[in-house]
Amino acid sequence: DTAVSQxxxxxxxxxxxxxxxKCEQNLGxxxxxWYKQDSKKFLKIMFSYNNKELIINETVPNRFSxxxxxxxxxxxxxxxxELGDSAVYFCASSPWAGGRTDTQYFGPGTRLTVL
Amino acid sequence: xxxxxxDPQALSIxxxxxxxxxxxxxxxxxxxxxxxxxSGRGLVHLILIRSNEREKHSGRLxxxxxxxxxxxxxxxxxxxxxxxxxxxxxxxxVDTGRRALTFGSGTRLQVQP
Numbered sequence: 001d002t003a004v005s006q007x008x009x010x011x012x013x014x015x016x017x018x019x020x021x022k023c024e025q026n027l028g029x030x031x032x033x034w035y036k037q038d039s040k041k042f043l044k045i046m047f048s049y050n051n052k053e054l055i056i057n058e059t060v061p062n063r064f065s066x067x068x069x070x071x072x073x074x075x076x077x078x079x080x081x082e083l084g085d086s087a088v089y090f091c092a093s094s095p096w097a098g099g100r101t102d103t104q105y106f107g108p109g110t111r112l113t114v115l
Numbered sequence: 116x117x118x119x120x121x122d123p124q125a126l127s128i129x130x131x132x133x134x135x136x137x138x139x140x141x142x143x144x145x146x147x148x149x150x151x152x153x154s155g156r157g158l159v160h161l162i163l164i165r166s167n168e169r170e171k172h173s174g175r176l177x178x179x180x181x182x183x184x185x186x187x188x189x190x191x192x193x194x195x196x197x198x199x200x201x202x203x204x205x206x207x208x209v210d211t212g213r214r215a216l217t218f219g220s221g222t223r224l225q226v227q228p
Contacts, residue, residue, distance in 0.1 A: 041201060043221075045217070103148065103163055104148075104158075109155075109157050
């Protein structure tokens, strides 16, 4: 069984459109994340949720809105897509470790291409 | 800005040789982790070393951590073609209590059969 899954795997869309990426984990973890990997392979945290509560919100444009309907799901909605949003988006999860940062489990990624 | 910088950016070796990658970071950490990313895939956790540890082994992997120099190294012994991937170090920071990882820029390893 897939531990962290994302859909879709590929997403090609026009500028200005609104799109969503879904993420689900079946590991029973309390914490979930969204990371963005750019064309130079730099990986940067965007958001983090713990038990449906937002705990990290980096300097991400407010066109990006995460939503966590339950602790097993963390979806990413993007409004008014721009060319610079093209990247690979990774969802990840980890067990709650208090103030520490523990091993994270990554999904396969969603390659977003904005034309 | 990236917390970690990795060195070298790219490394090409022959099968059977050892591969060493280095990582430097800037802030206080509670642990440092290494991940592997195969082309077009997600990241896979390899090993975690805590800030009070100096060396750790897992199979053909050996990780060292020098908190005084804010640096770590990953050694892969007896490399195989299947080890071809990008390798990232990631740090869990102490200062903000964040649980997200801060990643280095990665080393692209090519193992020639």
